[in-house]
Amino acid sequence: MSEFIIVAREGALTIVTINRPEVMNAMHPPAQDELSAALDAFAADDSQWVAILTGAGDRAFSAGNDLKYQASGARMWRLDKGFGGLTSRFDLDKPLIAAVNGIAMGAGLEMALACDLIIASENAKFALPEPKVGLAALAGGIQRLGRQIGAKRAMGMILTGRHVDAREALSLGFVNEVVPAGEALAAAKRRAAQILECSPLSIRASKQAMMRGFDEPSLADAIRNGREYPASRAMYESQDYIEGPKAFAEKRKPKWLGR
Template identity: 35%
Template sequence: MDYQNIIYSVSDGIGTITINRPKALNALNLATVTELKDVVEKIAVDPAVQVVVITGSGEKSFVAGADIVEMSTKNPTEGRAWGMVGQNVFTEIENLPQPVIAAINGFALGGGCELSCACDIRYASENAKFGQPEVGLGITPGFGGTQRLTRVVGRGYAKELIYTGGMIDAQEALRIGLVNKVVPQSELMDAVMKLAKTITKKAPVAVQLSKAAINRGINCDVVTGIAYEAEVFGLCFSTADQKEGMSAFVEKRKPAFTGK
């Protein structure tokens, strides 16, 4: 697929997806979500990609939400179908084997906030703004916001953001746990790439199994979650990376992981 609304590149094990509709503040229309789905499905089976970074084009907006003009004429059946399209793609992002880092470079509103919550880690620039403004448009969040935002920041903060349709700045997002770190706009991508490169130096299979265990555990009881952890922990001992990692520790040298 030739991408018209996103830019995708891979370098040193890091795949970077840039939502590229700056004139529309990177709002998500059907064409953009379709391209996002295509690239995510390619990344999922690409062993050359160890970490994924998602950001927005320009310095104003990460993703300013779903495209309201495109949504405004939908009937109930079409609205439900559109919500499920977005939900399915964001779930694919959440379930990517690789860790996903959101580099939030401006507005992350509605679908943009929901996209960031589908990522594993969120870094924001100082000018970033977050919100779920849907109730002011007569709708609910539709791309997973009522579920993922609640899991990220807790019920109270999620309900306040969703019920009021209000907007918070990057420092408040940091305070409530919506983002991991806030840096100046000019330093955002450097900070994100530093984090991504740190992750790529670790054992890829172990990183991916850790992600799977965390995501599985969030959606079940603790007893079931730790049972799954025991399974992936044991599975690690069948990998060459486990042998290499422990041998390197004993021999006081840096490990050379191969992802096997």
């Protein structure tokens, strides 16, 4: 049974909650292990098509690495798939939404940036403040922020460690939507419902084509090779590939099987 991570399922939606509100949902290695296991289970469960990651309470998504735990001299370890088993998890083709309900600092922001969408409450605050404590955001935060909002804008945050509020994060482009305080999870569920109206195999093929396409040497290569990626092949060979056009022709909603 998990102590630091709560997992709930609503139909094909998995909701994963970091449950350490007493420390602003900061993550120590045991909590990271539990989060990694929860994401492993989501990835492996064919009945689960979309996930939301959030934090318990209304003050924090995650304050990142639990520095007090680290300073206590307790045993530390790193996960193969990055901080929280997320920031170096490059094989998750299912959509993952971050519902940021307060602060997302340091590795907390790195986890949010590793998600496909970020829905933020108005009281959300974002920062990569590691240089202020002699560290650096090397769990993907530096690289992802630069790719997602451009080098100059990213450097403006990274080199100062300054806090960015939800509205500025939206204008910078790394947040998708800002909602009133307390409504981040509900808004993330609405966005998940929109995704769930689509074929899950089409969604995975689309995500995989975009993410792998970034690593192709040219746009032409990305377009040409995208049809041969594993998720694309799975989509072409699925029952849903027939069901979608059939439902359209019959003027009804498709009944997705995910296979």
